[in-house]
Amino acid sequence: MQELTELLAAAPGRIDAVGDLESLEALERELIGRESVIATMRRSLGSLPPEERPVVGARLNEAFTRIRELLAERRAALERAAEDQLLEEERVDVTLPLVDVPVGHRHLLSQTLDEVIDIFVSLGYAVARGPEVETSYYNFDALNTPPTHPARLESDTLYVDWGEPEDELVLRTHTSPMQIRYMETHQPPVYVVVPGRVYRADTLDATHSPVFNQVEGLAVDADITMADLKGTLAAFMRAFFGKERTVRLLPHFFPFTEPSAEMHVSCFNCDGSGCRVCSNTGWIELLGCGMVDPNVFEAVGYDPAAVSGFAFGVGVDRLALVRHGINHIKHLYENDLRVLEQF
Ligand SMILES: [Zn+2]
Numbered sequence: 001m002q003e004l005t006e007l008l009a010a011a012p013g014r015i016d017a018v019g020d021l022e023s024l025e026a027l028e029r030e031l032i033g034r035e036s037v038i039a040t041m042r043r044s045l046g047s048l049p050p051e052e053r054p055v056v057g058a059r060l061n062e063a064f065t066r067i068r069e070l071l072a073e074r075r076a077a078l079e080r081a082a083e084d085q086l087l088e089e090e091r092v093d094v095t096l097p098l099v100d101v102p103v104g105h106r107h108l109l110s111q112t113l114d115e116v117i118d119i120f121v122s123l124g125y126a127v128a129r130g131p132e133v134e135t136s137y138y139n140f141d142a143l144n145t146p147p148t149h150p151a152r153l154e155s156d157t158l159y160v161d162w163g164e165p166e167d168e169l170v171l172r173t174h175t176s177p178m179q180i181r182y183m184e185t186h187q188p189p190v191y192v193v194v195p196g197r198v199y200r201a202d203t204l205d206a207t208h209s210p211v212f213n214q215v216e217g218l219a220v221d222a223d224i225t226m227a228d229l230k231g232t233l234a235a236f237m238r239a240f241f242g243k244e245r246t247v248r249l250l251p252h253f254f255p256f257t258e259p260s261a262e263m264h265v266s267c268f269n270c271d272g273s274g275c276r277v278c279s280n281t282g283w284i285e286l287l288g289c290g291m292v293d294p295n296v297f298e299a300v301g302y303d304p305a306a307v308s309g310f311a312f313g314v315g316v317d318r319l320a321l322v323r324h325g326i327n328h329i330k331h332l333y334e335n336d337l338r339v340l341e342q343f
Contacts, residue, residue: 257290
């Protein structure tokens with residue numbers, strides 16, 4: 001009994017001194033395990049005189065229960081501490097600044113192209129795309145451009161394959177071939193824009209590139225007039241350059257429109273008083289347009305007496321250069337990050 005009293009007196013201090021769960025288990029085995037003093041005494045209860053057994057038995061149970069309670073309390077405390085430590089280690093500091101990962105964005109040309117398309121889609125136009133390698137028929141013949149026309153010379157057009165006129169292949173010099181392809185497969189009314197890359201045998205300079213982007217537009221319906229052309233393009237210019245813009249049409253020539261015109265928009269930079277952007281003229285030349293030539297309608301099987309229409313081709317590169325004051329078209333194609341990151 002003396003031994004038990006000492007054991008019980010020392011137990012709280014020993015249990016409290018344990019710093020981790022593993023040591024606590026070892027101490028538990030020592031204090032109340034199968035080989036412990038308490039367990040050994042219990043097993044030898046039978047050797048005591050019968051009148052002492054209940055007293056000693058009760059004392060042993062009391063000691064066992066007390067020590068088990070102390071162990072459970074300590075275990076709970078150690079487990080809580082371990083959990084707190086884990087939470088602290090895995091704590092996420094949401095106030096830490098992010099690692100700066102550079103994110104890309106759409107190229108200025110793509111942005112401009114999307115903007116132009118959006119404006120025409122909002123006016124009710126469909127969007128179509130066509131092949132960049134075209135036959136001479138679609139690029140020239142069907143567009144009322146005879147075999148002798150200077151635009152067909154190798155000095156202007158990039159040929160993919162010379163051959164008989166019917167299987168001659170060129171890199172399309174404009175998006176206008178899609179006027180023909182679209183009208184061949186659709187009946188009027190037609191309201192469509194065609195964005196895409198076009199190619200010319202040009203040497204690179206500040207305003208010319210062998211490859212550039214166009215958006216072709218075509219409207220064919222009953223009673224379409226030059227006033228519709230001007231109104232539509234003025235609406236486009238105002239949507240793109242601002243509400244205050246005015247436009248003017250100057251006579252021009254294209255084989256596939258009659259009459260043909262060049263459209264100028266009043267300078268967005270100086271409001272028409274003259275500046276560097278508009279070469280001091282107050283006007284910016286932006287696109288070619290005109291009324292669809294009856295020969296083009298005949299080439300696709302439309303009746304020129306029943307329908308009329310207008311067409312235009314706007315240079316997307318030029319729109320981007322003019323609006324942002326970029327002084328060389330090469331900046332749109334060299335992909336210099338110092339340039340691209342500005343847009
Ligand atoms: Zn100006």
